[in-house]
Amino acid sequence: MAGWMWLRCVLGPHLQRIHRSPEQSRTDGRAGRRQGWSYQPRTLEKHTDSILGWASALWSLSYYSSPLLLCYLYRKGYICSSKLVPVSQYLGTVLVCLLGVACLRGWGRWKNLEYLQFISILEATKKNHTPENKKRVRCYDFDFSYWPFDFSWTEVNNPKLSKAGVSLLKPEPRLRGAADSVLNSVRTLPCQIISFLVAHSFGRRMLYPGSVGLLQKAMRPMLQQGQARLIEEFDGQRNKLVACDGNEIDTMFVDRRRDGGETGQTLVICCEGNAGFYEVGCMNTPLEGGYSVLGWNHPGFGGSTGVPFPQNEANAMDVVIQFAIHRLGFQLSDIVIYAWSIGGFTASWAVMSYPEIQSLVLDASFDDLLPLALKVMPDSWRPLVQYTVRQYMNLNNAEQLLKYQGPVLLIRRTRDEIITTTGPEDVMSNRGNDLLLKLLQFRYPKIMTDEGIRVVRQWLGSFNHLEEASVYSGYEVDDDWCVSVLQSYQAERDVLFPWSVGEDMTLEGRRQLALFLARKYMRNFETTHCTPLPASEFHSPWRL
Incomplete structure (x- = not known):
């Protein structure tokens, strides 16, 4: 013995x-x-x-x-x-x-x-x-x-799920003739080979620096300290989940239901950034707000195995949601998805795939990875970057978000230096603006005409709350009137998005509604990309 x-x-x-x-x-x-x-x-x-x-x-x-x-x-x-x-x-x-x-x-x-x-x-x-x-x-x-x-994942009887993984939205292929398709495949073969090598070497590590072993080793004392805090101060429970691709996902759950508070009955699932870990990441924001919280690490981060390609990311998110439902005992209607930065991909995938989820909060996130990738790479690499992103790193947040019908809150950092295409001094180049515009244009197409887009862009150009209020008051927006118009439309039709509200409305009315909706769907936070979000800035999304 x-x-x-x-x-x-x-x-x-x-x-x-x-x-x-x-x-x-x-x-x-x-x-x-x-x-x-x-x-x-x-x-x-x-x-x-x-x-x-x-x-x-x-x-x-x-x-x-x-x-x-x-x-x-x-x-x-x-x-x-x-x-x-x-x-x-x-x-x-x-x-x-x-x-x-x-x-x-x-x-x-x-x-x-x-x-x-x-x-x-x-x-x-x-x-x-x-x-x-x-x-x-x-x-x-x-x-x-x-x-x-x-x-x-095998503990859940889900006929749609297999070892091949969950479904992702794929870029639409270009229609070509048979002969043209063969010639094009031969012609682009060198580009395809280079693209594969780029994506699986430095490309993936540039996109997710947190998966680099040296960085994790340097951060290990900080991560161990953060994990100890979650377990010893908040009675957190660490769990190992097995996704359908075999990756092991490292998670941390803090249960506030027994505390008796209303917020504790809501579970916030947190999706971290490209160098974020649940030990020291955005999980702390809802935790300070009194919510029950479930954090998880990307594949290849911390204790999680694998590499953080989109398919693996979605597979990991799926098993986290299944764990929350079947083991922790939460309903989908009790779950809020909260994501920071690149975590918007798995968050938008989650609400697209599980539309019964209560709501979504995206902090400092973007609409599409491609414009940001083109910003940091040489212009001569443009065709290679486009092919590599669409084929291997297609983080199409906006496209996934439009499949969701529930409440959404976007938080924009007005001095963001990461998801802007020209620099932090140009708030109009923040890709969070494009995420908002695409969402509003899909949900309210009759309001978001050229004039509606123009006034919303004017509002988005504001750097602080004073400028926002100036634009808002300049168009004399009547909040009560806007709410009554939207509630009346919803009561009469009760239809899914997109809505045709604003179809028979004056130009002034559509302007008011466009600004009203923009302010309800997006909140500005006057700081940089990596500043932790205070609990006071974490709000439930607007509901009509």
Whole structure:
């Protein structure tokens, strides 16, 4: 028995923190608010772990530099049978030494009562997934790859879902004749190959820098601190979900329903930005507002596996929603989707695919990735950028948003430096403007004629609340009249969008309605892109 436990210690995960003792977890329902402590390895474990860490870093460095290294060795004549035999013997010796170091680390862990208790609880949880065992294993922070599964897409009987993944809106193909199509395929083959290589190398990492391992390693202390805060101060529950593509999704749930407040009965699912993690991201905004909150990390971020391509992103969002419904017990009508920046893609996909969701809040998001991608790439690359974005990174937020009939709130940062195409000083180049205009033009086409678009653009040109109020009062907008017109139209017809309201209205009336709707659908926040949104700025979207 002792030998088996020692082997478990050799093969076991890194233990970083103990959030609370398992005894506290069993006896005190509020123990999550107690202070945890960092795991302290003993001398043997500490030094052997350091050696194995350096060996892992050197292996990663040699792996990524292997093409250059092999070329160098070949030119120097080292790649031959006479030279390879001593090298292989040397490498074998190194591997045996590292195996010995790993065994010594296991011995150090075996002599540490805290680690021994942890590994016993982890093994018991893997064998028997009882709620009591899961509650005990949540007392620890360790390598998420060892975390037992909490929910899988296979637990839900959804005939529309398969291993191929959920459905996405695809760009419409151009109609061509058969001969023309074959010739075009041959002609564009080099571009297709280059596009694939760009998307799967630096392109994906530029779009989602949070998936880069070096950045995550640099942020690890901050992420561990943020996770400890969510668990120890807010009694957060970490869960591992398995999406239909096999990716493991790292999530954090804070339940406020037992607090008795009205906002606690609403679940806010948060979609982070391209370098955001639930540990330190936009999840904190609704949390401070008293809501129940479910945060999750993109594939390839934090404990989540995979890479953040659109299909994987949508698959992850789907299993998060299914988890909220079938395991956490929320109805779709109780769920609000809140997204920041690039998280608008998964958020708009969610409301398109689950139209019963209560509402959507998009903060500092954009209508389409392509204009922003063209902004940062050379003009000579334009055809390649267009093909790569549409084929591999088609974040078509506006197109997905138009499929949703529910309440929407857009938050625009007036000094945004990321989603503007010319710079933060030009508020009219903010792609949030285009998102608003496309939404209003679809839902109220008779109001958003050329004149309606003109006055809304004038309102969008405002940098602060004083300028907004000046434009609004300049057109003498009567809010009560606008509400009565819209309510009357809704009561008589009760139809889905698009509405024909404004069809038989004067030009002045359409202007008033255009400005009224713009102010209801969008709120300005006078700051930059990455400033955290205060809880006071997080509002439920307008409902007629």
